[in-house]
Each structure stands twice: as structure tokens, then as C-alpha cells.
Amino acid sequence: MTAVEAPDMRRMPLRKVLSVLVTLGAVAVAAYMGWLMWQAYMAAPWTRDGTVRAYVITVTSQVSGRIAELGVKASQYVRKGDPLMKIDPADFEIALASAEAAVASAKADLANKQAEAARRARLTSLAVSVEEQQIYNAAADMAAAAYRQALSNRDQARLALSRTQIVSPVNGYITNLVTQAGDYATSGQRALSIVDADSFWVDAYFEETLLRSLHIGDQARVALMAYPRTLEGTVVGIERGIAVPNAESDPSGLATVNPVFTWVRLAQRVPVRIGLKNVPSSIVLAAGLTATVSIVPNSAPAGAKPVLPAATE
Template sequence: MTTENQPANAVKTANNKKRNTVLAGITVLFIAAGAAYAVYYQAVLSKIQETDNAYVGGNLVNLSSQVTGTVTEIRADDTQMVQAGAPLVTLDAADADVALAQADAKLGAAVRRQRQRYADVGQYGATVALRQLELKSAEDDLARRLPLAADHTISSEEVAHARQAVNNARAAVAVAMKQEQAAQASVAGVDVSHHPDVLAAKADYQAAWLAARRNTIVAPVSGYIARRAVQVGARATPGTALLSIVPLDQLWVDANFKESELRNIRVGQPATVEADMYGNKVEFHGKVVGLSAGTGSAFSLLPAQNASGNWIKVVQRLPVRIALDTAELRAHPLRIGLSTTVKVDISKTDGPVLGAAMPQQPVYQTAALSQPLQQATTAADTIITRNLH
């Protein structure tokens, strides 16, 4: 029986050796894979900070009217591209035209009033000269009567009347001189066209002129129309949003990293962004430009009150701003609010933690809303000249 079991034992021994060899190989393979992953993690993954809690952000420029008026025209709608300075909404110009005509008339009336005041100065001067002649005549008359009164040729009552006439003439001269000084005080040092009253009326005319031009509401920036709320016939008032314009060349990504992931994130570190809209076929390149000054919960409408009795620690997230390459944005446009996955290369940590100081030049600006004020000034000067003659 022992002889019969020897071949079976030999086979079993051979199988055990084979199994042990396979298990050893698998063990070595797992160890090698673990070592390779450890090397890969240390060399690559540990240098990358990744989050999929990231969304595209951008400027949402709200367009509103600077004057009150009724909407008569809307020249652009949602999803349409507009250029800076393009007219988008037109208001009824009747009220503005009437206000401009009133300002025209008031400016002309102000000039004519000042012309009259300047003329009154000369009239008061002539009145002073007349009152001085009357005083001289009264003094001469009193001088003639005094010797006669001494000889009792005339009565003392006549002398008293002559004295009273001199006093009245002196008072009249004083009143006339005060009136002349008051008239001169209102016009001294300036001509009619530069008198404060005329300049105030001129400013009112310029304001009315600008209001008339602002009945046409233009796009302050180039971009795409979004959230149009204005309707034809609606009453537009200053400050009420009519529509929004999104400049798709001024987009960024706000990546919300956990507070435990921010240790090695620095300003200036390169980052790659994958948008769910394009998948892994398109990769955007950018860099970290700053970290928010507070977490999302701290800036929420109702911040958490952690001083309550029932407290549960929640991992906070801090928005990290990623600037995107404008050329890549032109090739593959994004939209505000799209989901993305952000990977930040944290291999170099020599950059600053806080953002840079504000630049000397404006970050954003527009010349589309500027008005040719010189034209209004020229029109007002024409009105002044017309009423001076």
C-alpha cells in the first residue's frame, strides 16, 4: 500500500511546489506593483492637488438705464453676441427732448437776467451822480439862506427847511451808493457768460443734453447677452437691471479645495483644468492667482453659528482662483457655472500664499459709456452767445 501511495505523494508534492511558486510570484507582483505605485505617488501624485469641486466663473455685467424712460426698442436677445458700444435698448425720447428745450430756455433767461443786472449797475451809478447833484444844490441853497437869516431877512423856519433838505439829500446819496454797491457785488469780477447763475444754468443744460443722449443704452463691454429681463413698453428706471452681458474671454475657475489640501498651494503654481463639457479631450492650462479671504460658509447668507451646544465639525472649503489661457478659451469656449476638474502642480512651494497687491492700471475698464461732453459745452456756449446780443 505504501508503494501505491508514493506516486500520489510525489504528484501532490509537485503541485504544492507549483502552487507555492505561483503564490510567491503573485506576492512578488503585488509587492512590485505597490513599490511602483509608491514611487509613482511620491514622484507624481504627491505633487498634484486635485479637486472636482470646481466651477467656471466670470464677469456678469448687468446693464441698467441711467435715466428714466419707456422702452421702445430692444436690439439684442439672449445668446447673441454684442460689441462694446453697440446700442441695445432705446427709450422714448419725448420727455428728454422737452427737458432739453426747457434747459435751453432757462439758460437763455439766465443770460438775459444777468445782462439786466449789469445794466442796472450803470443805472445805479447815474442815480448816485443825480443824488450828489441834488445834495450840492441843497447845500448851496442853505449857504445862500444862512446870511439872510442872520439879517432877519428870511425866517428861521425857511432855514430849517433848507437844512432838512440837505439832510434828505445826504440820505438819498447814501441810499443810492448802497444800491450801487449791492448791484456791483452781484456782478463784480466776472462777465455775463461766466457769472455763477449763468454757469449753473449751463450745467443744467449739459445735464439735460446728456440725459437726452442716454436714452440709447449701449453695451459697456463685448460679450454674449444673458438673462434679458427688459420688455418693450416697460418703464426703465436707473439701477434696474435690464439684461446681462457675459464676456466669455474673461473667465476663470474657482476650485474649492478642502482646508486640509491648502497646505502646499501657492500663488503662481501651474494648473490644468478639464471641463465636463469637453471631457478629457480638451485640457485647459492656467495658474493660481489667489486664494479667497474666507471660506464659502463664512460668506454665505446665513453663516454657521458654531457656538451652539450641538456642534459637528464640517470640513471647510476655500475657493482658489485659477486664471485660464485666453487663447485656449477662444478655441474652446466655456460658460459660467460649468463643472470642471482642477489639478494644481504643488511641486514648487516657494510662491506667496497671499495674493498680490492691486495693480496700478485698472483691471477692467470701458470707454463705451463716455459721452462727448465738449459737444454739450459748445451747444451751451452757442445759446449764451445768442442771448448776449
């Protein structure tokens, strides 16, 4: 046997032969598993680019005034209908009292004008002229209009008074509280922000090359960076548009085209909305948390449509 000649398996001890075969088999299995893992890594729909999101409700006062009471604290959980803050009602109570007095005055004036018009209507043409009757009827109609206007002003004053008490529109958490009792609340300007506790979802930004593998209703696994436990979710929506830099114009109106290398084409990322299911109370969700999202293949219910149509031959 020369130095480059392969060893004769028939002359090798059985133990050594088995050792070689086991080694070759292990290498083959490892190579096959590596190939499967590479295929799963390259083709399976998953992404580390995920973010927990939630709706943030901006609470604004509908009337302006000094904040007399602030019934919440920073990061406090509030239920829908819980009082948040109260505007000083003194000015609005005075306005309502004035409007109610105006209603009483307009009502008395209307009754008087209607009585005068009724008396003239019962008189004959010898005692009162037709022109005078028309004048008193018109006065009664004007008094009726003034009475309706006074009622409207009173209702408006009553509504403004009711708006001095601001309640929570949703179940959620007070966030970034900077308003304090004694501050002046301006109508239409933000006073409080509430993170809607019932609206948490995950936006997973998948590369466009993976969209064909996604279906509405697919089951998803969400791993938050802050917690080791994996959450269950469902694909509930796919955004139908992202910003296109080349579509923007410069100040002169010319198209802004970004230069790219012809041999490099980066896959765009499209937001896919993942609805969360059965989030345990031990996990504190906060908008902005980082998440890794993986989609369970072929887990969508029957009849679900893919994000992109299948290629036709």
C-alpha cells in the same frame, strides 16, 4: 517532502522557476504602483469640486422711460461700446430745449442788470445814492447766479438726454434676456445682464489639508465635465475666508453651535482661484460649469510664497 513543505526550487524545472519569479515580480511592482497611486490620491492637490465662474455686469438705466429700441437678442455677443437699448428721448429733448431757453433768458437778464449797474456806477452821488448803486450791483450779482444755475440745468438736461442711449460697458454675452422693446425702464433697476467674456476663471474648492501644497503661480490642469480636452491654468489667488456656521447668532443673540462627533473632523474647503490660459474657441465657457482641477507640484516660479507657512520645529 510533506504536504506543508515548500517546494525545492532546485528540483523545479527552469521554466517553472522563471514563471514563479515573474509572478512575484509583477505582484511586487503592482503593489508598489498601487502604493504610489494611493499616495498621489491622498496627498496631491486636486479636487473634483471646481466651478467655472465669470463676472456678470448688471446694466441699469440711469433715466426712466419707455424702451423705444432694443438692439440685442438673447445670448448675443456684444463688444464694449455697442448699443444695447434706447429710451424714448422725446421728453428729454423737450426738457433740453426748455433748459436752453432758460439759459438764453437768464443771459439776457444778466446783460441788462449788468448794464444798469454800470450806468449807476458812472453817475455821481448827486444823481444817484450809494444805496441805489448797491441795489443794482446786488441785482446784477443775482442775475449772474441765475445764469450759472440755468447753465447747470441745461447741462443736466443734456446729460439726461445722452443717457437715453445705453451701450455695453464690456465685451460679453447677453444672458437671461427678459426685457423687450416697449417695456418701461426704471432708473436704477436692472434692465439687462451681460456675462463678461474676458473674466472667466475657475474656483477650485480644495480641502484645507492640501493648502500647504499650494503656491501662487502653480500651474494647474482643468478638466471640464463637458469637454474631454484639458485646459491649462495658473493659481492666481486663494480666498482668505469662508463662512463659519458657529459664528452666527440666533434671533435672541445666542451663539449657534453645530453639534459634531469628537472623532470626526471634516476638512473645510477653501476656494482657490485658477486663471485660465489659451482657451480654444471650440470650448464654450459658461459660468457654473463643473470642473476637475489638479495642481502640478513644484511648478510655481522662484520666490512664490505658500498659502500657509511651513511648520517650524
